[in-house]
Amino acid sequence: MVTFARFALAALLGLAALPAGAEEVPILRIYAYDSFASEWGPGPALKAGFEKQCTCVVEFTTTEDAISTLRKVQLEGQASRADIVLGLDTAIAGEARATGLFAPHGLDLSGLALPAPWTDPDFVPFDYGYFAYVYNKEKLPNPPRSFEDLIALPASFKIVIQDPRSSTPGLGNVLWVRAAYGDRAPEIWRGLKPHILTVTRGWSEAYGLFLDGEADMVLSYTTSPVYHAVAEGDHRFAFAPFEEGHLAQVEVAGILKGSQKPELARQFLAYLTSVDAQKVIPTTNWMYPVIDLGPDLPPEFGEQPKPQKLLSIPESDITAMSRTWIDEALQALQ
Numbered sequence: 632m633v634t635f636a637r638f639a640l641a642a643l644l645g646l647a648a649l650p651a652g653a654e655e656v657p658i659l660r661i662y663a664y665d666s667f668a669s670e671w672g673p674g675p676a677l678k679a680g681f682e683k684q685c686t687c688v689v690e691f692t693t694t695e696d697a698i699s700t701l702r703k704v705q706l707e708g709q710a711s712r713a714d715i716v717l718g719l720d721t722a723i724a725g726e727a728r729a730t731g732l733f734a735p736h737g738l739d740l741s742g743l744a745l746p747a748p749w750t751d752p753d754f755v756p757f758d759y760g761y762f763a764y765v766y767n768k769e770k771l772p773n774p775p776r777s778f779e780d781l782i783a784l785p786a787s788f789k790i791v792i793q794d795p796r797s798s799t800p801g802l803g804n805v806l807w808v809r810a811a812y813g814d815r816a817p818e819i820w821r822g823l824k825p826h827i828l829t830v831t832r833g834w835s836e837a838y839g840l841f842l843d844g845e846a847d848m849v850l851s852y853t854t855s856p857v858y859h860a861v862a863e864g865d866h867r868f869a870f871a872p873f874e875e876g877h878l879a880q881v882e883v884a885g886i887l888k889g890s891q892k893p894e895l896a897r898q899f900l901a902y903l904t905s906v907d908a909q910k911v912i913p914t915t916n917w918m919y920p921v922i923d924l925g926p927d928l929p930p931e932f933g934e935q936p937k938p939q940k941l942l943s944i945p946e947s948d949i950t951a952m953s954r955t956w957i958d959e960a961l962q963a964l965q
Contacts, residue, residue: 657687659895662700663717665693666835666916673915680911681902687895696833697799697882701727708732709889714896717757717884722802724754724883725950733885734893736900743904744923746879746941754883755900757908758918760852761877761938762803763870764790771847774871778808781848782822789828789846791837795957798833803880804850805960806949810942811875816956820963827964853877853938858917860931869935876940882918 659681668674668691678689694700697718704716709732719727727733735752743749749756764781766774775781781790793801809816828846831837841849848871856868884903886896902908909920910927919937920928 657892657895659685659687659689659715659892659899660692660713661689661715661717661899662692662694662703662711662713664696664700667691667718668693671915673911676911676915677903677908680907681899684902685895685898689899696797698723698797698802704732704887705730711887711889713887714890714892715884715886715899719754719883719885720799720803721879721881721883721946722799722806722949722953724751725946726953727885728753729950732887732889734888734890736886737897738901738904740904743921745881745921747943749921751883754885755903756881756883756921757903758912758916758921759879759881760854760918761879761941762800762807763851763853763855763873763877763938764848765841765851765855765868765870766848767867768869769867774848774869776871777874778811778819778823781826782819784826786825788826790823790826790848790850791828791840791846792830792850793834793837794830794832795960798831799880800834800850800852801830802953802957803878805956806944806953807878807942808960809956810878810944811873817959817963820960824964830964852880852918853935854917854919854932856935857913857929857931860934861914861929866934872938874940876942877938878942878944881921882916 663674666672674691681689692713694703697720700716700718701723704711704713733753736755738755740749740755743756745756745759775784792804795801795805808819812819834851837849838851840846853870856870859865859868884900886893886900890896904921906922909922909924912918912920913928913932
């Protein structure tokens with residue numbers, strides 16, 4: 632008891648010695664998807680890097696995926712404790728913007744290296760990739776070169792895709808087919824139906840089924856083979872370049888209007904596009920950086936060239952029509 636009393640007295644004296652108005656170290660609260668903040672994702676390194684320069688604490692709150700993150704913010708509204716929402720992408724940025732919950736970032740992003748010039752006033756990009764179907768070169772020496780080639784294969788040829796209602800790659804796949812075929816999209820989905828082994832809730836389950844040999848191809852990214860090459864030394868995987876072209880996915884972060892630390896949040900978004908932060912992204916999130924890293928980008932990223940033909944859909948069309956296009960795809964697959 633004497634020891635405890637001395638400790639308590641020392642603590643009280645220490646508090647009394649603090650200067651008037653002194654505050655605790657500020658906490659920057661960031662909502663992100665699970666894999667981003669996991670021990671193998673970019674979150675821990677970015678947290679450590681920013682904390683070295685901010686005299687603050689970065690705190691991640693995670694959800695299963697980017698769509699779940701957006702739903703969480705929509706439910707919380709102005710009462711959300713988050714300062715930053717990280718991991719949204721260009722397919723759902725319009726819906727996020729329409730909530731009115733996000734503030735302009737105020738940053739000059741004119742020097743970024745992206746598939747198209749970046750002019751978004753609300754969201755800051757931190758990586759990008761292209762949707763693609765990935766395959767094993769040893770098992771599939773002659774992959775299909777278009778959706779129509781895939782449809783023409785025997786029904787025994789199987790692919791795994793993700794649900795567009797719960798997965799950003801799944802939504803990206805719907806937008807990809809729509810961008811490539813327009814009003815013919817339902818016809819393409821009906822043609823794909825016999826080849827779809829299953830529709831999973833998220834990317835991890837789908838990719839696991841592919842790696843287990845359950846399917847010939849899986850909906851993923853052009854950068855997925857880079858993971859196998861860099862992390863595993865396995866060069867058997869590739870993506871199939873489709874003649875129709877490919878759709879880009881740009882992942883973004885935004886500041887909530889209700890943030891109690893808007894300037895600190897803005898500093899973090901600026902840090903996200905810095906050289907130090909961008910060097911973390913390629914081999915943790917397995918996507919392309921948004922700045923030119925030169926020799927700091929692993930050479931495996933160049934083993935397969937980026938898609939030459941790029942497709943796009945205006946954000947306004949995605950916001951207005953994505954639910955209709957999702958319903959069309961799901962109805963065709965029933």
